[in-house]
Amino acid sequence: MSNDCETFEVELGMRQHGALEPARVAALEAHLAGCASCRAFAAATGGQAASLRAAAEDESGRVDWDRVQEGVEGLRRSYRRKLWLVPLVLFALPLALLVSGGRFADPRLYVLFPTSNLLVYLAYLWLIGRPFREVVAVAKTGEPLLAGYVRELRRQRVRTWLFVAWNGAAALIMLASALFGMGARLRLFGALGALAFGAWVAYDLAARLPRLRRALAEVA
Amino acid sequence: MMVSVLDEAALVRKLSARPEERDAAFVELFERYRTRVFSLCRHLTRSRADAEDAMQEVFFALLRALPEFRGESSLATFIHRIAVRVAVKQRLRTSRHETLRVEAPPEAADGRLEAREQQARLWAALEQLSVEQRTVLALFALDGLSHREIAAIVGVPEGTIWSRLHAARKRLAALLA
Numbered sequence: 001m002s003n004d005c006e007t008f009e010v011e012l013g014m015r016q017h018g019a020l021e022p023a024r025v026a027a028l029e030a031h032l033a034g035c036a037s038c039r040a041f042a043a044a045t046g047g048q049a050a051s052l053r054a055a056a057e058d059e060s061g062r063v064d065w066d067r068v069q070e071g072v073e074g075l076r077r078s079y080r081r082k083l084w085l086v087p088l089v090l091f092a093l094p095l096a097l098l099v100s101g102g103r104f105a106d107p108r109l110y111v112l113f114p115t116s117n118l119l120v121y122l123a124y125l126w127l128i129g130r131p132f133r134e135v136v137a138v139a140k141t142g143e144p145l146l147a148g149y150v151r152e153l154r155r156q157r158v159r160t161w162l163f164v165a166w167n168g169a170a171a172l173i174m175l176a177s178a179l180f181g182m183g184a185r186l187r188l189f190g191a192l193g194a195l196a197f198g199a200w201v202a203y204d205l206a207a208r209l210p211r212l213r214r215a216l217a218e219v220a
Numbered sequence: 221m222m223v224s225v226l227d228e229a230a231l232v233r234k235l236s237a238r239p240e241e242r243d244a245a246f247v248e249l250f251e252r253y254r255t256r257v258f259s260l261c262r263h264l265t266r267s268r269a270d271a272e273d274a275m276q277e278v279f280f281a282l283l284r285a286l287p288e289f290r291g292e293s294s295l296a297t298f299i300h301r302i303a304v305r306v307a308v309k310q311r312l313r314t315s316r317h318e319t320l321r322v323e324a325p326p327e328a329a330d331g332r333l334e335a336r337e338q339q340a341r342l343w344a345a346l347e348q349l350s351v352e353q354r355t356v357l358a359l360f361a362l363d364g365l366s367h368r369e370i371a372a373i374v375g376v377p378e379g380t381i382w383s384r385l386h387a388a389r390k391r392l393a394a395l396l397a
Contacts, residue, residue: 006386009386009390010382010383010385010386013360013382013385013386013389014367014382017275017360017366017367019366019367019382020224041390041393043391044393044396044397045393046388048357048389048392048393049360049361051338051342052263052335052342052346052357052358052361053259053338053344053361053363054360055339055343056258056259056262056263056361057255057259058372059258059261059262059268059271059340060255060259062268063258063268063272065254067272068254068272068275068276068279069247069279070249071272071273072250072276072283074276075276075277075280076280079280079284097254149308149312151308153312157356167322188354211313215313217313218312218351
């Protein structure tokens with residue numbers, strides 16, 4: 001097959017979708033008349049769009065549209081519930097820090113606990129807003145699909161490693177307070193904190209990072 | 221089903237209206253675009269169940285993104301762009317290493333059995349294509365989208381769309397041969 005044939009094969013697709021200039025249509029017809037390879041390609045690919053349409057239509061006939069619509073409503077309800085968390089966290093966090101900070105924390109760890117928690121909560125708020133910003137951004141700009149994905153997946157991987165490092169450190173600090181903390185309340189708080197941050201680290205390491213790695217491998 | 225520009229403008233106006241009117245307009249939007257969005261999602265995901273999940277997310281994302289819609293592109297382009305993005309994301313979420321979901325085979329009369337087998341071969345062949353190739357094939361398989369709109373949805377130059385379509389068609393033909 002010559003390079004010309006490659007060009008004509010591309011033009012076969014353009015003609016099928018009505019995007020080929022009339023002058024090129026005539027040239028394509030002339031080429032097809034004398035080229036068995038391109039005729040075979042035209043025959044093999046000519047019905048693809050119709051087959052794809054038919055296959056999708058066949059499956060769409062079995063979709064329960066009411067269930068899908070109900071699913072959309074479910075997502076809306078869940079999103080509205082999440083929105084309540086934003087003011088709740090914004091007001092509850094400083095209040096909790098003010099009211100209880102001086103009582104339950106060892107003075108040496110007094111700065112570390114609230115700082116760690118504050119950063120985690122800020123990250124959570126940022127995570128709530130991110131999918132929305134992402135949808136709006138792609139709808140406006142239409143960034144190149146896969147290049148954009150690879151960038152996003154890599155950013156997610158870096159962020160996840162940062163979370164692992166930060167939460168791992170927080171878990172260790174809290175574990176230390178549970179082991180060596182002076183008061184019973186501080187020990188309990190440290191143990192619960194170590195458990196929570198440890199679980200977060202374990203989730204990132206066992207589930208999130210492997211998923212990102214698989215996704216990157218697939219895109220690549 | 222394609223929607224005229226006037227219909228589309230009226231629908232967008234209704235979608236920006238008060239909440240009660242907006243909900244009714246959203247139902248209308250869902251009914252107009254559900255088949256097209258499903259087709260696109262089905263071509264880009266691994267199963268009908270995944271496509272249905274992706275569809276829910278597409279319409280939910282649409283609800284959230286519509287207030288930002290300024291008419292810089294057509295509503296169809298806007299919707300398809302979100303659909304492609306969400307469906308690809310859904311596909312990446314369900315890793316290829318995961319166990320395949322088993323779907324109950326539909327009851328088919330003897331005459332349709334061959335057609336079903338052909339469709340099964342087609343889905344298996346599509347599974348071998350790259351995400352980029354599947355995307356462009358799926359968009360070209362939808363009725364009524366011009367190559368300019370497809371280029372806008374994917375976010376690449378028009379020339380790239382044609383070369384990508386050619387590569388996808390060629391690979392699919394080879395897989396089905």
